[in-house]
Structure formats: structure tokens, C-alpha cells
Amino acid sequence: MSISTIIKSIQDIMRKDAGVDGDAQRLSQLSWLLFLKIFDAQEEEIEFETENYKSPIPDKYLWRNWAANKEGMTGDALLDFTNNELIPEIKSLQTPKDTNPRGFVVREGMSEAFNYMKNGTLLRQVINKLNEIDFTSSEERHLFGDLYEQLLKDLQSAGNSGEFYTPRAVTRFTVQMINPKLGESIYDPACGTGGFLACSIDLLREQIKTAKDQKMLQTSVSGIEKKQLPHLLCTTNMMLHGIEVPQQIRQGNTLNRPLSSIDAHEMVDAIVTNPPFGGNEEDGIEKNFPSDMQTRETADLFLQYIIEVLKNGGRAAVVLPDGTLFGEGVKTKIKKLLLDECNLHTLVRLPNSVFAPYTSIKTNILFFEKGTPTKEVWYYEVPLPKGVKAFNKTKPMKLDDFADCTEWWGKGKSITDKTKRKDRQENELAWRVSIDDIIARNYNLDIKNPHVEDVISHDPEELLSNYAEQQSQIQGLRDQLKSILADALESKA
Numbered sequence: 022m023s024i025s026t027i028i029k030s031i032q033d034i035m036r037k038d039a040g041v042d043g044d045a046q047r048l049s050q051l052s053w054l055l056f057l058k059i060f061d062a063q064e065e066e067i068e069f070e071t072e073n074y075k076s077p078i079p080d081k082y083l084w085r086n087w088a089a090n091k092e093g094m095t096g097d098a099l100l101d102f103t104n105n106e107l108i109p110e111i112k113s114l115q116t117p118k119d120t121n122p123r124g125f126v127v128r129e130g131m132s133e134a135f136n137y138m139k140n141g142t143l144l145r146q147v148i149n150k151l152n153e154i155d156f157t158s159s160e161e162r163h164l165f166g167d168l169y170e171q172l173l174k175d176l177q178s179a180g181n182s183g184e185f186y187t188p189r190a191v192t193r194f195t196v197q198m199i200n201p202k203l204g205e206s207i208y209d210p211a212c213g214t215g216g217f218l219a220c221s222i223d224l225l226r227e228q229i230k231t232a233k234d235q236k237m238l239q240t241s242v243s244g245i246e247k248k249q250l251p252h253l254l255c256t257t258n259m260m261l262h263g264i265e266v267p268q269q270i271r272q273g274n275t276l277n278r279p280l281s282s283i284d285a286h287e288m289v290d291a292i293v294t295n296p297p298f299g300g301n302e303e304d305g306i307e308k309n310f311p312s313d314m315q316t317r318e319t320a321d322l323f324l325q326y327i328i329e330v331l332k333n334g335g336r337a338a339v340v341l342p343d344g345t346l347f348g349e350g351v352k353t354k355i356k357k358l359l360l361d362e363c364n365l366h367t368l369v370r371l372p373n374s375v376f377a378p379y380t381s382i383k384t385n386i387l388f389f390e391k392g393t394p395t396k397e398v399w400y401y402e403v404p405l406p407k408g409v410k411a412f413n414k415t416k417p418m419k420l421d422d423f424a425d426c427t428e429w430w431g432k433g434k435s436i437t438d439k440t441k442r443k444d445r446q447e448n449e450l451a452w453r454v455s456i457d458d459i460i461a462r463n464y465n466l467d468i469k470n471p472h473v474e475d476v477i478s479h480d481p482e483e484l485l486s487n488y489a490e491q492q493s494q495i496q497g498l499r500d501q502l503k504s505i506l507a508d509a510l511e512s513k514a
Contacts, residue, residue: 211323
């Protein structure tokens, strides 16, 4: 049985429970159960490899001792144990971060856990279904991405529009072109469920040759996530990818500190991220940024932060909407900062519907390196595959859709050679624009493919898609105008 089928069965069971109200609660319930199951699976591996290992949590609360037996506790006894022992005891563990880091991780992971289920028999059924998944299996570990995608789709349907699942094709391509090296610090300041970091770990693991390398991997990636639920899922994801103590995955608002307070030891070698866009930060967050570039638009603040936290010579790949490219006002100043302090060497324009069904907003991946100003920007427009009018949940974007872009990226057979970006050529999908031309456009980076003529289509589906896209752009402009007006009124107050 596939993981998605098991998850659907679990959701169907939860729907029978009077205590679980809606997809958001079902997702929260499932997340902490998964976390404890996967934590215990990792504990078993560590116990096997480490002599005299002692778990950071009491044996009584390890998954194997209360949940693994399908004929084990059920009904009121299971409810009483879960509500009055398991969750409260783990939340109150005395596990200092410096002396008991794994205990700290499990306590933090469970800090906001709550058992919504009121029927202990149904809870046992859910647990038994979860036990059908073997997370010690490398195959099923990789299938966990499917589970995440399913969970986030459910979260989306629950009305939490801020949660976007970044397609694995996008994360894989992005990380591949950043080409992380073992020993470098790889960071995602808006890590969500950890897709970019998990992909980075996969590529770093291919470079491991010694026990020292393995130890180095454990501290190579880091991330911050604002919301508790994605943070828990990210922590779980890191454990599944072999990070024994994912304490470097922190919960908090990345932007909630002055930009000027970032120290040299906090700077990183590489950033791969898809920061939230289309939303605004709470009042006061903008004060953490230079006075002439203050805004409450989340994506704009993240871009400033990323530029600041990169080391000289560091590189970044950031997914951003079209609005960032053509926006004016504060956006213009931020783009000037980017082009002055970094080499924005490549801008990959993604096809429409990449993030369907979450949003129809057009998106791009900006690749840049800090330390030298931009002289020219290469654009590459990734087309929809032949015969495909739009991506959707049944036909998502695939890594193969980036094959031509990867081949074009640079001369050489290996990714390392390609990322040197030698001998690039213009073609029907690739073009370059000088910094002088960009400055003349008042830093408008929304530059269309000069090799493609505008073609009027009369296809109803395409017309509807274009209409939806235009409406999305209009809404983005409205939001931008509201933000500008709010900033102007605040400055006059």
C-alpha cells in the first residue's frame, strides 16, 4: 500500500472522531504522531551503532513501547496515557540544548502538540495504520516527500493559503545548480518542511568518504521556520535524512531582528529558499531594516536579509514572484542593492502553473553571488513541455523539464563544470541583458524573451489561464499599492 493511500485511510479514520475538526487539526494530529514514530526509528538505529546508548526520553514513551503493538493500549486507557502522560511528560523534559541535544529536539518538536482525538479506539486505528510505514526503509524514506505533499495539499484546502509546497523538481534543480560542497554552510531562512535542505543533504551525502565527512554533514544545513507545524515536519524530515540532532532547525521569525545585528559567524556559504510572497509582516518588523528600504512585504524583506547574511563569495538561489522583478518604489532600491552588491548572473523564468494548485502567480529563480556587482544578467525561460497547457496536481513539473536549461547552463559534463557557466549561448529560450540596459529600465528585471513574438490565442483554456494570471498580477499590484500607501501614511503620522 502506498504512503498516500495510508495517509488517506488515516484521514478517513480521523473524520469519524468528534474531537478532530477539519484538515488543519487532522494534519497537526498526524504530524506529532509521525514525529514520535520517526524519532524512535532513528533511536533504534543509534542504539544499534552506539554501545551503552541511552535514549533522551524515558523508555515508556518510546513509540515501540506504547504504540508499535497493534494489540496494545486502546480505548480510554490509550486516551488517558496520551493526554495525561505521554504529551505532558515529553513537553516537560529537562533536556538542556548543550548537554542533551536530542532530548531538546524532541521536547521542542512536541512543544505545541495536542491530542485532538476523543475516541481511543479510533486513535489506535490511526496508530496501527502508521505502523504500516517502515521509516527504516530507504525506499519509504524517499517516499516521505509524497507524504509531505499530500499533507500540505490538505493544509491548503483547510484555508491556510500561506503554505506552498515547492515542487521537488524545482528544489532539485535549484540545489543542483547551487552545487553545495561538503564543509560549506547551507541555509534556508524560510525552510517550511525542509525540501531544499533535504535535497542539499542528498547531494552532500554523495561526497562523504570518511567518518569525519559524516560528522561534518550533521552540521552542514540549517534553517528557520516561523510556524510550528511546518517546523515540526522539517525537523522530522531532517531526521529521516540522517541528521541525528536537527537542533539547527529553529522555529521563529527570521526577520524579527535588526539587519545590522547579524554577526560574521552567522554568515553562510549558500542559501536556497522559496520565501513567502504575497503577504505582509506585522507592524514593526520593517524597523529592523534600513530606513530607506523599509516595507512590510515579506518577500522584499527576505531578499534584503539574504543579501546581508551571505558571505562574500557566497551564492544564493531564491524563488521570487514577477512582482519583485517589475515592482517600483522600495522594490527598486532593493534591486539596486542586489545588483550593486551581488552578481545576479542568472534569472530562470518558470512556466505558469508551477505552483498549482496553491497559486497562479508567475515565479522565477534568481541565482546570484555576493561580492562583485552585476555586469549582465542571463535569462532562461523554461517552457511548458510539448502538449502540456498547464501543470496541475496530477501532472506536476518534473526534473526532466529542466534538462535543456541544465545543459545550457555551462560547458562541461559534470554539474561542477556546468556551474562555472562557461561558453553560454543565446538561443530561443536564453538571452542576456547588460546592467546598463537594466539601469535604463529603472531596475525593472521583468524582461520578456526577445526571441518570442506575441501570439494571439483563441483557445478558451489558455484565455482563461491568461485572465487568471492577469487578475493575480492586478491583485499583486493592489497589495503593493496598499503597502506603499500604508508606509506613506505612517511616515506622515
